[in-house]
Amino acid sequence: MNSVFVYCEIEEGQVAEVSQELMTKGRGLANELGCKLEAVAIGHNLDGIESHIFPYGVDVLYVADDKRLYPFTTLPHTSIIVKLFEEQKPQVALMGASSIGRDLGPRVSSALHSGLTADCTSLVIGDHEDKKQGKVYENLLYQIRPAFGGNIIATIINPDCRPQMATVREGVMKKEILDPKYKGKVVKLDVSKYVTDADFAVEIIERHMEKSKVNMKAAPIVVAGGYGMGSKENFQLLYDLADVLGGEVGASRAAVDAGYAAHERQIGQTGVTVRPKLYIACGISGQIQHRAGMEESAQIIAINTDPEAPINAIADYVITGDVADIIPKMIKYYKRNTK
Amino acid sequence: MKAYKIIVLAKQVPDTRNVGKDAMKADGTINRAALPAIFNPEDLNALEQALRIKENFPGTTVTILTMGPGRAAEIIREAMFRGADDGILLSDRAFAGSDTLATSYAISQALKKVNDVDIIIAGRQAIDGDTAQVGPQVAEKLGLPQVTYVEEVQKIEGGKIFLKRRLERGVEVVSCPLPMVMTVNGSAPDCRARNAKLLMKYKHAKTVSELQSSNEDYLHLYNDRPYLNIPEWSVNDIEVNLAELGLSGSPTKVKTVENVVLQAKEAKVITSADSEIDELMRELIESHTIG
Incomplete structure (x- = not known):
């Protein structure tokens, strides 16, 4: 056989x-x-x-x-x-x-x-x-x-x-x-x-490979940012939240293309596929290509100023508002109520 | 300085961000007529690389080759507005239903008709299939070396092209002898915009089929300005074995197709008020999702 x-x-x-x-x-x-x-x-x-x-x-x-x-x-x-x-x-x-x-x-x-x-x-x-x-x-x-x-x-x-x-x-x-x-x-x-x-015929002249330092696949919680985060500096909020919750930071392709996050953090069809217990999508509109890389997450929280963002259709919790306002509140509550 | 002959393989694709109900036919193939059509994004990155080589090596020509229905001539014109010299539309009912292998066969047979090509550039993959297969398969069928995931053409010298590749976990610079096939990544520079002069020059460029079905009052133009005629090739214009085209020439078959309907979950909608965020966090801690 x-x-x-x-x-x-x-x-x-x-x-x-x-x-x-x-x-x-x-x-x-x-x-x-x-x-x-x-x-x-x-x-x-x-x-x-x-x-x-x-x-x-x-x-x-x-x-x-x-x-x-x-x-x-x-x-x-x-x-x-x-x-x-x-x-x-x-x-x-x-x-x-x-x-x-x-x-x-x-x-x-x-x-x-x-x-x-x-x-x-x-x-x-x-x-x-x-x-x-x-x-x-x-x-x-x-x-x-x-x-x-x-x-x-x-x-x-x-x-x-x-x-x-x-x-x-x-x-x-x-x-x-x-x-x-x-x-x-x-x-x-x-x-x-x-x-x-x-x-x-093809010769390799130079090669720089990096072991992926980011292990998003194994992370139980992924805090991901999109183009809506507005800047690389604003991404710091996501690192803060991920740090507190014990998760990793991911990004949509648009955010990576805009230089807000490194390529290795890209989630979606052309990036990594993740299935965390909790996926917190911040300022991500939720193009199908992005959803392909995260829609099997057990729970999804979507934080977006746009109440009509496509990501909301697959979210378990939709928070309509400003990420910069909401994330500090999440961190504050979490710190206060866990050991 | 040497000039090069470049062919850019491009595809008109349905805009997969806008897929309606009639997108699929009963046999599981795509009903292209029912969808808005766009220039495949990474093929534009490919075109940009070709145009940069043309700038650096005067006399270089850039020809777009696309396979598709009659309306795919739109992307040939689009490429000409941005700086391509001309294009070829490969169009025939016999190509319908081709998988990547049958497609690469048709394209490679068409390429064999074009003499002295130095560089064939394609986008890494098309957004309707995301397979990234046609580029390497064309290279194999033509017996040419391939370099995929190209982000930058660094130089061409001594009959070799030096390319930077963007891989999942790093970058590579490779040299490859010409003639060769490369596929270009979406991380490469975006394609330049249309050029107003070129737009004026080529806006009436048409294939024979388009001319026949239009009420063009200025038919004499097409004799006076040969660059307005976009060549259109059918199976009769290239050497092909019909059995290797279309569904019969495709080893892969679509057995079933299921539409993915994005079902809205019952999402809890909350505001950014302190009490609501606190309640959310309490729920998440209680369910051991976090903590």
Whole structure:
């Protein structure tokens, strides 16, 4: 039975969060399909990387280790995956919807003529009947994603071409170690058989990566500001509130674009997806793109001067008024009434 | 100084901020006719990068290529008002229902008809699908290297283009030999505004289909001023295998579509009065949401 395959992103010897999440999801899909879960790690100095991969239930790990393969560039990684997929013929292939996966995935899908669905929010196994052709497909991957700026939820299938490819954003799936002692097999690839010199056409001249200091995904409370905050200075109020409540500060794209907050704090379709216990939206109008990144928050408070702001439609509490007036009151009450 | 031939891939997209009930057809594809159409935002960032190269390398030409229905010629004109030299509309019923792979096939076959292209620039992704797939897929089909998430063109020298990329957790500067494909991020500079002179010059630019359906009194203009004719290519103008286009050429199929109706929750509406804020905070502490 053809496998479920996960592309493992590696940054500084670490397996990316999103890849860990996808291995967990991949294990579940493989169980349902009754097949193996396989993974591929491409990079440099990867000795021992399997110990960070097998615990997620990976049966076979392919390793391509070569100095030229780290940091990621598109062409050599594409060549390796395309050839590997041609050899192993996985039925499902998953990648992170990251700046790596969204660069690599389409190129691989084009080379293999296999369909790819970007930014899936749910992956489910199911059947499909093509009534026109009188054909029934069993155990397809339903690739479920919002489209059209979040106005529709589409279920995409890939009936005839393999692998069925999907990318998923970080934080969408849950990661879980299956068994710390899970034993898989490592297959080392002879890199020279997979890449050509022409694959190294793009050269990295400079690279500044930062470990994300902000961990909004794990924060139980997110205090987010929008363009309506008016200035970077006014954002300080949000830091004050987040500090008191033990939360993180997020921002809408408009606020980030206006320079009120750093890019890493951006919440929404093009930023991070958060699901905190409490989301406090301050001066955020609530465009669908922003809502896509926070609407699953357990509780939402919207503070806005505009009583008609779209964010209010998904809020549990709507406070109409000035953030600069309201936040200090919240801080004051909280300090007075908690230990 | 060398001049470059640049193609900007652009798409006219439904304004997803304004989606009505008739947005979807029964087969799950988009009913574009029922929606306001705009120039895809990141394609404007792409156009700006092309126009900057044109400024730095006199003699460079910028051509917009767009695939879509007849009215997509609007964005070609829009690009010409902002500084593009010309455009090509790729339009045919056979393209309808194409997924990203079938779309990139059609576009790459059209690009093969244009000789000596140095740089192909597209927006990172279109707001109707947000897939970010067509750029890299076009690059693959043309056998060209790709650089995605571009924020700035730093320089072009020695047959290589130097690009700054904006990634999730940092920035990268890469060099890539020409010809190549790049996709431009929304964090790149906004596109310049329309230029009044160019607006006057190109406002009557039209495709053949548009000319045929208009009551244009000045048809002779189009002979005197060839730049007013926007080329329109159908499947007959490019080499394509029809089976690879449209729904039949699309490996991905839409199985079902569900409309997301934003259901207003029963929100508690409160004012900024001290008592009301206090009551809210009391509730949140009591429910262990905070504290």
